[in-house]
Amino acid sequence: MHFSSAHEASRLQLNPQGRLRHFLTTEGLSREQLTEILDTAEGFIDPVSGVIRNSPLLAGRTVMNLFFEASTRTRTTFEVAAKRLGADVLNIDISKSSTSKGETLRDMLWNLQAMTADIFVVRHGDSGAPHFIASQVTPKVAVINAGDGRHAHPTQAMLDMLTIRRHAGAFENLSVAIIGDIRHSRVARSEIHALQTLGAKEIRVIAPRTLLPRDFDNLGIKVFERMEEGLADVDVAIALRIQNERMESALLPGADEFYTLYGLTREKLKYAKPDAIVMHPGPINRGVEIESEVADGPQSVILHQVNYGIAVRMAVLSLAMQGQMDGR
Amino acid sequence: MHFSSAHEASRLQLNPQGRLRHFLTTEGLSREQLTEILDTAEGFIDPVSGVIRNSPLLAGRTVMNLFFEASTRTRTTFEVAAKRLGADVLNIDISKSSTSKGETLRDMLWNLQAMTADIFVVRHGDSGAPHFIASQVTPKVAVINAGDGRHAHPTQAMLDMLTIRRHAGAFENLSVAIIGDIRHSRVARSEIHALQTLGAKEIRVIAPRTLLPRDFDNLGIKVFERMEEGLADVDVAIALRIQNERMESALLPGADEFYTLYGLTREKLKYAKPDAIVMHPGPINRGVEIESEVADGPQSVILHQVNYGIAVRMAVLSLAMQGQMDGR
Amino acid sequence: MHFSSAHEASRLQLNPQGRLRHFLTTEGLSREQLTEILDTAEGFIDPVSGVIRNSPLLAGRTVMNLFFEASTRTRTTFEVAAKRLGADVLNIDISKSSTSKGETLRDMLWNLQAMTADIFVVRHGDSGAPHFIASQVTPKVAVINAGDGRHAHPTQAMLDMLTIRRHAGAFENLSVAIIGDIRHSRVARSEIHALQTLGAKEIRVIAPRTLLPRDFDNLGIKVFERMEEGLADVDVAIALRIQNERMESALLPGADEFYTLYGLTREKLKYAKPDAIVMHPGPINRGVEIESEVADGPQSVILHQVNYGIAVRMAVLSLAMQGQMDGR
Numbered sequence: 010m011h012f013s014s015a016h017e018a019s020r021l022q023l024n025p026q027g028r029l030r031h032f033l034t035t036e037g038l039s040r041e042q043l044t045e046i047l048d049t050a051e052g053f054i055d056p057v058s059g060v061i062r063n064s065p066l067l068a069g070r071t072v073m074n075l076f077f078e079a080s081t082r083t084r085t086t087f088e089v090a091a092k093r094l095g096a097d098v099l100n101i102d103i104s105k106s107s108t109s110k111g112e113t114l115r116d117m118l119w120n121l122q123a124m125t126a127d128i129f130v131v132r133h134g135d136s137g138a139p140h141f142i143a144s145q146v147t148p149k150v151a152v153i154n155a156g157d158g159r160h161a162h163p164t165q166a167m168l169d170m171l172t173i174r175r176h177a178g179a180f181e182n183l184s185v186a187i188i189g190d191i192r193h194s195r196v197a198r199s200e201i202h203a204l205q206t207l208g209a210k211e212i213r214v215i216a217p218r219t220l221l222p223r224d225f226d227n228l229g230i231k232v233f234e235r236m237e238e239g240l241a242d243v244d245v246a247i248a249l250r251i252q253n254e255r256m257e258s259a260l261l262p263g264a265d266e267f268y269t270l271y272g273l274t275r276e277k278l279k280y281a282k283p284d285a286i287v288m289h290p291g292p293i294n295r296g297v298e299i300e301s302e303v304a305d306g307p308q309s310v311i312l313h314q315v316n317y318g319i320a321v322r323m324a325v326l327s328l329a330m331q332g333q334m335d336g337r
Numbered sequence: 338m339h340f341s342s343a344h345e346a347s348r349l350q351l352n353p354q355g356r357l358r359h360f361l362t363t364e365g366l367s368r369e370q371l372t373e374i375l376d377t378a379e380g381f382i383d384p385v386s387g388v389i390r391n392s393p394l395l396a397g398r399t400v401m402n403l404f405f406e407a408s409t410r411t412r413t414t415f416e417v418a419a420k421r422l423g424a425d426v427l428n429i430d431i432s433k434s435s436t437s438k439g440e441t442l443r444d445m446l447w448n449l450q451a452m453t454a455d456i457f458v459v460r461h462g463d464s465g466a467p468h469f470i471a472s473q474v475t476p477k478v479a480v481i482n483a484g485d486g487r488h489a490h491p492t493q494a495m496l497d498m499l500t501i502r503r504h505a506g507a508f509e510n511l512s513v514a515i516i517g518d519i520r521h522s523r524v525a526r527s528e529i530h531a532l533q534t535l536g537a538k539e540i541r542v543i544a545p546r547t548l549l550p551r552d553f554d555n556l557g558i559k560v561f562e563r564m565e566e567g568l569a570d571v572d573v574a575i576a577l578r579i580q581n582e583r584m585e586s587a588l589l590p591g592a593d594e595f596y597t598l599y600g601l602t603r604e605k606l607k608y609a610k611p612d613a614i615v616m617h618p619g620p621i622n623r624g625v626e627i628e629s630e631v632a633d634g635p636q637s638v639i640l641h642q643v644n645y646g647i648a649v650r651m652a653v654l655s656l657a658m659q660g661q662m663d664g665r
Numbered sequence: 666m667h668f669s670s671a672h673e674a675s676r677l678q679l680n681p682q683g684r685l686r687h688f689l690t691t692e693g694l695s696r697e698q699l700t701e702i703l704d705t706a707e708g709f710i711d712p713v714s715g716v717i718r719n720s721p722l723l724a725g726r727t728v729m730n731l732f733f734e735a736s737t738r739t740r741t742t743f744e745v746a747a748k749r750l751g752a753d754v755l756n757i758d759i760s761k762s763s764t765s766k767g768e769t770l771r772d773m774l775w776n777l778q779a780m781t782a783d784i785f786v787v788r789h790g791d792s793g794a795p796h797f798i799a800s801q802v803t804p805k806v807a808v809i810n811a812g813d814g815r816h817a818h819p820t821q822a823m824l825d826m827l828t829i830r831r832h833a834g835a836f837e838n839l840s841v842a843i844i845g846d847i848r849h850s851r852v853a854r855s856e857i858h859a860l861q862t863l864g865a866k867e868i869r870v871i872a873p874r875t876l877l878p879r880d881f882d883n884l885g886i887k888v889f890e891r892m893e894e895g896l897a898d899v900d901v902a903i904a905l906r907i908q909n910e911r912m913e914s915a916l917l918p919g920a921d922e923f924y925t926l927y928g929l930t931r932e933k934l935k936y937a938k939p940d941a942i943v944m945h946p947g948p949i950n951r952g953v954e955i956e957s958e959v960a961d962g963p964q965s966v967i968l969h970q971v972n973y974g975i976a977v978r979m980a981v982l983s984l985a986m987q988g989q990m991d992g993r
Contacts, residue, residue, distance in 0.1 A: 063725045069421075071420070071421075081757065082776065085755060085777070085780060086780055089727055089753070089755065089780050092727070092753040093753070093781075097417070097420040097421070099413060099416055101409065101413065116619075116620060116621055116623075117620075119640055120410065120620070120640070121413070122640075123641075123643035123644040124413060124414055124417050124643060124644070125417060125644065291772075292772060292773075292776070293772055295772075312775055312776070312778075312779040313779075315776050315780060316780070316781065318780070319781050397719045399748070425745070425748040427744055429737065429741065430737045444947075444948060445948075448948070448968070448971050449741070451968040451971035452741060452742055452745050452971060452972070452975060453745060453749075453972065453975050
């Protein structure tokens, strides 16, 4: 699945009034649109206690989780978020066989739509699958991308943006480093687009050459192969998860050597600013991408990320539902 | 499991006031009783927008889905319907081993009843299992048959009746043809009983001799072996799903030959009335029972069937619950 | 996992005001504390109809079922109880691999806590796992023990206590016999602690020597090897479930011989008081621990136990949530 431009992909997720009616990618959305998501999410968080408050914005709505690729963790966050908005949530069992042919997938989705689905939360191993569903199959069901192939993971990116805004401050003052397997990471792609749009002062990636994307020159970000240089004076350090299956391939020299070179240790973290925050999309491989003492240390905001993920998903679900209604 | 008469099976699903308290079969129910189900379902559909409206008729009730035979599709429709009525819904994991002995099944059901179940939605591979549960095991739990063996699939039949009434008009003016594997189809059985009771002008079945039931003479319906004759001037054409496992057996000459002879194509549909509607219980085997252009064409009401299925299941769930309460 | 004393284990489950904030074990709780659970449960039961009433005490709360050991039956009772209290309930899929290392379990639990879980219902094959979670991992999430190893099954014990109180009367007048595999039974352990605290007149266990615990002397209960003597004039007879895997081991002489010696038959039940009640934690092995005619007979309260289990779990869930809130 390819889209000719960020413009086209972005337009697909907006209604005629320019409001979100799907949430497929951070790419191509405006600073105002991303900021609205962050502000809406923040509105669910009690300013004093920090507790996430419920809101009946999706009462009577039916949210269907379609996880073609298993992820208990992400599915659970969407299930909690939708229920906190008063929605009925169904986790659809998807047999892999029934999705091998595009046409069968189409029929399945048409049927789920006819069963009065209002929102599909879609995770799929193929890049572009949520776009395909939103554009070609069920445009009147709000489609939320919960991760597609190597393409995008926009709710993860937005919860990271909310974490940065709350714990590190205004984007225009911030230098942000993303560390690890940039090439295969949909999280990194979505983060970079969001950081650029939100006006981060500086975006860096730190990775061995084998884990850098090939088409990276035009993204306007700084590339480092050594942690000492890449982390120097950053405000935010984001360690990516290394997929175990990749560590066994020829791309990487093994978990031990990766940790030695790129593991986020107390030692290496000293290169960053003293109050730099440490983030990770989870689940953590302790001793591979990150030292336990850093993950659990005072600079880590990793569990805040998880918590804000509920608020961000509540924001995206309710905004897209509203955009669907207004756009009809 | 055998019942000596339609009268007995029907009586079992009625309370002393003659109202539904289980929904096991369309057989033996009166025209008034079937019409009440259709009218109740129609009451959930907004007359202007066609949107299905929620109603708190089952608030505080516990609905348990007991699918001894897997069916994500049908289970999902019942889950949506029950949640739209405000019920708590539990999908019970049923290990096949625990149901091999009748006595163990009985203990399991007694336990679920004691866990304050109000309604069991039962799908079972054995014909008569829902009757057995309603009559012998848990008569005070409302039992809804979601398909039992080759016996009955009454909610599918009733959503088909609602589709026909809304899209083709009054039953007494209609000629309805059912095409395909009549012999093994619980859908066909339940449809035929409902059509007879509701006073359809003419009921036809079109099938190769090997797929006709043996005890068919006394059902008062017309049998055709050729589509040209069977479809002539019908108002409604219902293509049944061919089970893949059957196509590999000696009963059928193979998917290609079946499609040539009995596939509902644009070509063959010309024999029907020009405004005839096309139906299918789903999931569709495109290019086996039905041509894609027919399934997706202007005469197809297949996705309306799915949508009305929610309203019909809401109707049956709420009527049976009410009948249980009144009958106590 | 070992706790130095009942006192320590008990203290862990109480907030500074001495109210329940976790429910991990019946051991070490006071008579007043156990009685409060029973009274709260009884408050959910309509005194006239016996129907269990809903209450919105957990509205807006998120309950997560963490069953590291599968149990559809117990999980279902907690799911029904939590939904009757208005909670959102999530059944978390737990891959066994992710729990092989303590640290990974810890990360998973921290993440679920950050996803705004209010209550964890934990079943685990290792004794002490719920204590470990409540003390070391997520003390601000209310932890309910749904059975841990051979250690405790406190909600089962408390539903048994409620059954005894409602059907046999005041504990101080009662002689209670527990029959079967005492050594491996977490149910028996929790029952014995609860019966002692609630002041039962006499507690007996009846078992072959191989199924008695080795450290039994100090529990102050009477041990019998013969049913005739052990059942003599008891008010309550509780048959434990024999695990099939144990019957195949060298510990037991086989199901037939066990039934001959220890099966609760009409014949043997005659030794008890004429109005003695018969209990079993379920699921029943008919013809192994208990004769079918006894399980289904007039003295059996087995299905009442299941029913009261909903009310007791509602009580424990709502009390622990309240204790968490008050204790913060």
